Amino acid sequence: MAIRKLGALPPNAWLLDFGTSLRAAVGTRVLLQILDAPKLHEVPCTPAWCHSVLSWQGRLLPVMDMAVCLGEAPQERRLVAIAGYQDRPGGTLHFGALLLAAPPQAIAVGDAQSCALPETFPAEFAISCFDHEGAAIPVLHLARIFS
Amino acid sequence: MSVVLSRPKPSAPAILKISGLRLSLPQTGMRALEAADDVDVSGAATPAIGWIVHGQQRWPVYCLSQDLALLHEMPSERRACVLLDAGEGCVGVLCDDVSMGHEGQRHELPPAMRLPDTPILGLMETEEGIVCLTSAERLAAHLARLAGA
Numbered sequence: 586m587a588i589r590k591l592g593a594l595p596p597n598a599w600l601l602d603f604g605t606s607l608r609a610a611v612g613t614r615v616l617l618q619i620l621d622a623p624k625l626h627e628v629p630c631t632p633a634w635c636h637s638v639l640s641w642q643g644r645l646l647p648v649m650d651m652a653v654c655l656g657e658a659p660q661e662r663r664l665v666a667i668a669g670y671q672d673r674p675g676g677t678l679h680f681g682a683l684l685l686a687a688p689p690q691a692i693a694v695g696d697a698q699s700c701a702l703p704e705t706f707p708a709e710f711a712i713s714c715f716d717h718e719g720a721a722i723p724v725l726h727l728a729r730i731f732s
Numbered sequence: 733m734s735v736v737l738s739r740p741k742p743s744a745p746a747i748l749k750i751s752g753l754r755l756s757l758p759q760t761g762m763r764a765l766e767a768a769d770d771v772d773v774s775g776a777a778t779p780a781i782g783w784i785v786h787g788q789q790r791w792p793v794y795c796l797s798q799d800l801a802l803l804h805e806m807p808s809e810r811r812a813c814v815l816l817d818a819g820e821g822c823v824g825v826l827c828d829d830v831s832m833g834h835e836g837q838r839h840e841l842p843p844a845m846r847l848p849d850t851p852i853l854g855l856m857e858t859e860e861g862i863v864c865l866t867s868a869e870r871l872a873a874h875l876a877r878l879a880g881a
């Protein structure tokens with residue numbers, strides 16, 4: 586059986602940049618669309634990390650600022666990623682939006698890259714974690730983040 | 733000037749415009765619509781911005797920002813005062829204007845955006861943009877919390 590090097594594998598994850606060196610990842614099938622500076626609608630009396638909605642295909646999606654969620658300064662609103670996720674395998678498809686500081690980067694991740702989650706990252710927000718170029722990158726648990 | 737809102741259609745909501753915010757609430761929870769000029773700002777009991785007389789009683793009037801925080805000075809664009817049913821009494825809220833009968837597609841407030849005691853019950857998308865759904869009861873309770881803070 587031929588053994589392929591990781592670099593030869595097709596990308597299977599999106600590396601997301603939330604600014605201030607905060608990065609995380611989702612599977613390639615999770616991200617549906619990237620919007621550049623879309624119109625967001627503020628909603629009062631909502632959490633600082635999720636205080637606006639985006640009108641998208643007949644839905645109003647919550648817009649999550651993971652930087653604020655993780656205790657950092659708000660991101661400068663520029664890019665918004667539309668994500669689709671299920672709360673359980675085979676469950677209903679839900680949608681949410683993530684603020685990004687930079688365009689997502691497609692990367693290939695293999696099982697051998699698995700590593701421990703950084704102590705600073707809330708365990709409930711991560712499905713797993715992997716090493717990417719020396720940095721621990723959490724894989725986001727979107728169903729919990731958007732619940 | 734006072735407009736008493738008698739026998740409103742329960743199905744027709746009122747839209748309160750507060751700066752960039754549009755709030756929709758059932759007319760059944762509204763007692764009167766007054767001009768902001770009729771608000772007596774002398775001797776206001778902080779954090780209320782003044783008083784308004786209705787039904788031979790005076791009721792506190794609050795001025796809110798578009799994020800529903802208390803303002804201590806009245807912006808010039810606040811031209812109307814809506815008197816809300818607050819259970820055992822009334823409470824006034826200043827707004828830029830009040831319109832009736834907007835309808836649109838209603839949405840639940842996404843779970844990630846829900847805070848305990850939020851006055852926002854849902855969202856509605858209209859041709860003019862997003863409208864936040866509330867009720868007189870929820871808004872009065874929000875004002876009571878702000879006033880007691």
